[in-house]
Amino acid sequence: MLDFNTIINNIHSDLKNEVVKGVVASYIPELSKQDVNHFGIFMQHMDGRTFMAGDANVPFSIQSISKVLTLSKAIAFEDNNLWTRVDVEPSGNPFNHLSLLELENGIPRNPLINAGAIVVADILCTQFKNPKADFLQYVRDISNDQSINYNYKVAASEKLTGYNNYAAANLLKSFGNLHNDVEVVLDFYFHQCALEMTCAQVAKAFYVFANSGKCVNNKQHVTVSQAKRINAIMLTCGFYDESGEFAFEVGLPGKSGVGGGIVALLPNKFVITTWSPGLNAKGNSLIGMQALEQFTTQTNLSIF
Numbered sequence: 001m002l003d004f005n006t007i008i009n010n011i012h013s014d015l016k017n018e019v020v021k022g023v024v025a026s027y028i029p030e031l032s033k034q035d036v037n038h039f040g041i042f043m044q045h046m047d048g049r050t051f052m053a054g055d056a057n058v059p060f061s062i063q064s065i066s067k068v069l070t071l072s073k074a075i076a077f078e079d080n081n082l083w084t085r086v087d088v089e090p091s092g093n094p095f096n097h098l099s100l101l102e103l104e105n106g107i108p109r110n111p112l113i114n115a116g117a118i119v120v121a122d123i124l125c126t127q128f129k130n131p132k133a134d135f136l137q138y139v140r141d142i143s144n145d146q147s148i149n150y151n152y153k154v155a156a157s158e159k160l161t162g163y164n165n166y167a168a169a170n171l172l173k174s175f176g177n178l179h180n181d182v183e184v185v186l187d188f189y190f191h192q193c194a195l196e197m198t199c200a201q202v203a204k205a206f207y208v209f210a211n212s213g214k215c216v217n218n219k220q221h222v223t224v225s226q227a228k229r230i231n232a233i234m235l236t237c238g239f240y241d242e243s244g245e246f247a248f249e250v251g252l253p254g255k256s257g258v259g260g261g262i263v264a265l266l267p268n269k270f271v272i273t274t275w276s277p278g279l280n281a282k283g284n285s286l287i288g289m290q291a292l293e294q295f296t297t298q299t300n301l302s303i304f
């Protein structure tokens with residue numbers, strides 16, 4: 001039987017002293033305050049066991065990890081109608097790339113790049129009565145944790161420097177693929193990105209995708225087929241123009257965020273979250289990717 005506790009703690013102690021840790025995101029001023037030395041790992045096994053190392057219980061800004069959570073709610077609302085407004089192909093481009101969006105008539109390549117997530121945010125602004133409060137409640141419910149909250153300073157900070165996302169939203173609006181006001185949708189989007197969660201809370205939230213759509217409380221939030229599709233999109237698009245590399249190195253569906261978090265899962269087996277704020281050139285956590293590569297290589301647990 002695999003000794004997950006030893007494996008995770010060895011990976012943590014091997015990597016925590018790496019000299020090259022990547023660079024903390026600075027284009028959102030609040031995020032630049034993060035200490036590059038934070039490093040946490042949390043594993044939630046489907047048999048109920050949990051394993052952790054380092055800063056697994058320190059909250060961080062989940063940023064683009066939230067795109068999977070909004071996607072799951074939009075799929076639950078819209079099912080296959082969603083795919084008329086956003087595609088499911090990897091973009092091969094950075095998360096904030098705009099020229100493909102113009103070339104492809106305002107249909108974003110997938111829901112996990114910024115433009116696609118802004119369309120998903122627009123759908124939730126239409127479907128929810130109180131978008132920010134209702135989405136927060138959804139995240140609290142699937143995580144079984146009522147203490148999760150937005151970091152309002154991070155949301156305000158991103159809004160101040162959010163020129164690229166304003167450009168994406170305006171482009172979507174010009175193609176008729178944004179139904180609500182740009183300001184309303186981006187206010188929601190900046191807040192979803194500013195959700196603050198620990199590695200442990202993120203792993204609990206993503207349990208729903210490893211468990212065929214049923215959350216930790218055994219409530220069905222998306223169908224089995226919808227959970228399959230969400231995992232497929234994470235596998236092919238979860239790491240922007242490094243999605244191929246992540247599949248090659250780690251071999252699990254997953255999602256990263258510029259706060260330095262990564263969550264990955266093996267359906268019916270486990271969810272694992274890492275947090276190390278230093279990013280590589282593609283905007284993914286440098287140490288987090290190495291930790292997950294070591295984890296699946298040492299355990300032989302991947303979808304392949």
Ligand SMILES: NC(=O)CC[C@H](N)C(=O)O
Binds near residue numbers: 062095096283
């Ligand atoms: N890759 C990310 O985590 C990007 C999210 C960030 N809030 C942005 O919109 O730029």
